[in-house]
Amino acid sequence: MNPKIIHHGALDGVTGSCHQLFIDDANSLLIDCGLFQGAEVSPDGKAASDQLDIAFAVDKVQALVATHVHIDHVGRIPWLLAAGFKGPILCSEPSARLLPVVLADAFALSISRDQQLVERYLKLVESRICPLPWKIWHTVFDGPQGRCRIRLQRAGHILGSAYVECELSRPGQSPLRVVFSGDLGAPYAPLLPAPQPPYQADVVVLESTYGDRNHENRRSRRDRLQAVVEHALANGGTVVIPAFSIGRTQELLYEFEDILYRQRLRPGKHAVQWASLPIYLDSPLAGRFTQLYRELQPFWDAEAQARLRAGRKPLSFDQLIAIDEHPQHEANVRRLARSGEPAIVIAASGMCAGGRVVNYLKAMLHDPRHDVLFVGYQARGTPGHAIQTHGPRGGYVDLDGERITIRAAIHTLSGYSAHADQDGLVRFVTRMRHPPAEVRLIHGEAAARQALAARLVEVGKGAIRVTNAG
Incomplete structure (x- = not known):
């Protein structure tokens, strides 16, 4: 048959x-x-x-x-x-x-x-x-x-x-x-x-x-994630991460909690800055899914369960700041774009085709102090694909009808893809x-x-x- x-x-x-x-x-x-x-x-x-x-x-x-x-x-x-x-x-x-x-x-x-x-x-x-x-x-x-x-x-x-x-x-x-x-x-x-x-x-x-x-291995991708953030710390800028509300956002929060934990155990040269670094989750939908992930802890894997038993909070650590209301979002975009305050922002949508991440990109892509980090697949025809492709060459992207020259550093970490690679x-x-x-x-x-x-x-x-x- x-x-x-x-x-x-x-x-x-x-x-x-x-x-x-x-x-x-x-x-x-x-x-x-x-x-x-x-x-x-x-x-x-x-x-x-x-x-x-x-x-x-x-x-x-x-x-x-x-x-x-x-x-x-x-x-x-x-x-x-x-x-x-x-x-x-x-x-x-x-x-x-x-x-x-x-x-x-x-x-x-x-x-x-x-x-x-x-x-x-x-x-x-x-x-x-x-x-x-x-x-x-x-x-x-x-x-x-x-x-x-x-x-x-x-x-x-x-x-x-x-x-x-x-x-x-x-x-x-x-x-x-x-x-x-x-x-x-x-x-x-x-x-x-x-x-x-x-x-x-x-x-x-x-x-x-x-x-x-094939993707990077887990340790390599965590080290590169840390290196991208520390590049921004040195520049006095913000790391903007366009992320899908379900899955990728929660994985990133899990990894950032681990970096913060390791910096407390074995401080590196940026440990003081890590200790005060705000990590903004600027997506109401991602926030709702993160809460649902917390409620679905019985379906987490053994490593995550062990961290919970050790008293850690992989998805609700102290430096995580959720932004829900739109006026808060607008104020955060203005403040981070002007102040030079080091920060991490995780915002939807994952392919930059809409959502709050577009406002951060419009405010920051032209400024070399900032970094944009892609951790997921960018489909052809999306703004994310254009930024990922043309950004490293000093190109431009059109967002909401506005042409923006890309001077921010553009990074891609394939190891954070939620998809299996060729070997998998x-x-x-x-x-x-x-x-x-x-x-x-x-x-x-x-x-x-x-x-x-x-x-x-x-x-x-x-x-x-x-x-x-x-």
């Missing part, structure tokens, strides 16, 4: 994840339903900003599985519901806590800020969410022509992220195991256990975001007890997919067929 899979997104890029797995000739399962971002387009060639409507029939879609709650995986759920989808939204237990907050924010930004409408929409979403425990099989559909059950496993990308094992059965045929990777996390990521490969698979639908490169992706496939006969690559730009395909063919010694999905 060759599984029929239609990819409605994340086919030629890294956003808009949406994959339809057919159980029989009519009934299907949807894996994710995310927004397109930046310059990426949908499979029918429409621009990201135009591709919101669901362009496929949903009456026989039995369930939606949300691998995790990043907007490029769940952001089109409002349009899926509007298209008539009636099934459950299956996800992990932590994702079930996080998802309503993500969707309420997306609804307010994209559709309406009317509080009554938001609340009605949230009640509808919450009535559909069906949390599943890890590692337990759940039957999605059982009909005369086909049966499907799924099992969620930890993916290590953000809290609650999962890869999905799907077992398809049809009369007179052997069961077929299809694995959707979702977004796989890097090993040794703060707060999260590393993903463990499944025991077996026949087909793996595998992300390839960083399929052409290869290990996910090759360390299965019974490796797949086929790997279909999604969620990556062309060069990344090609490099990963070549590596998988090489290490699989020709036993694994690797294709671009589609």
Whole structure:
């Protein structure tokens, strides 16, 4: 049995994840339903900003599985519901806590800020969410022509992220195991256990975001993070970190708490400055998710649990200052831009396409005292990608119609990516007890997919067929 899979997104890029797995000739399962971002387009060639409507029939879609709650995986759920989808939204237990907050924010930004409408929409979403425990099989559909059950496993990308094992059965045929990777996390990521490969698979639908490169190791990236901050300390400037509200922000807070802790134990030459350095979390949404992360401590990994037992506060240390109200935000931008007070600012959005980080960038990019630090993927067509690409060469970026020459120092730490690198992706496939006969690559730009395909063919010694999905 060759599984029929239609990819409605994340086919030629890294956003808009949406994959339809057919159980029989009519009934299907949807894996994710995310927004397109930046310059990426949908499979029918429409621009990201135009591709919101669901362009496929949903009456026989039995369930939606949300691998995790990043907007490029769940952001089109409002349009899926509007298209008539009636099934459950299956996800992990932590994702079930996080998802309503993500969707309420997306609804307010994209559709309406009317509080009554938001609340009605949230009640509808919450009535559909069906949390599943890890590692337990759940039957999605059982009909005369086909049966499907799924099992969620930890993916290590953000809290609650999962890869999905799907077992398809049809009369007179052997069961077929299809694995959707979702977004796989890097090993040794703060707060999260590393993903463990499944025991077996026949087909793996595998992300390839960083399929052409490997990340720094954890100690190296922490040392570089500290070095970037100390560069700004010496200059009397601010380190601006555009960060995604879910996952990356919490990992950075965890790492900064560790640097502060180590500076107290073994003071370095900047220890006095570290001891008084304010770390601003200027994103109400990131603040809400950080609070939810604290409440979901039972799902943290062993290292984080040990720090809690030792009396440390990885996500609520004393030098962390949350900025909620917009007037506070505006005042902080003005003060840091003028004063030369050393500080760290973590603000959304992660690709600088909107949100409070844009105000910091407009005020600081022209000033060489400041530093901008990228710790996540910057999709083509986003301001973040332009700053990352042109900033080191003294170029410019357009923000809110204003052209700004980039004189601030621009840094990129790939080690803080929440995605597995090439080695991690290869290990996910090759360390299965019974490796797949086929790997279909999604969620990556062309060069990344090609490099990963070549590596998988090489290490699989020709036993694994690797294709671009589609």
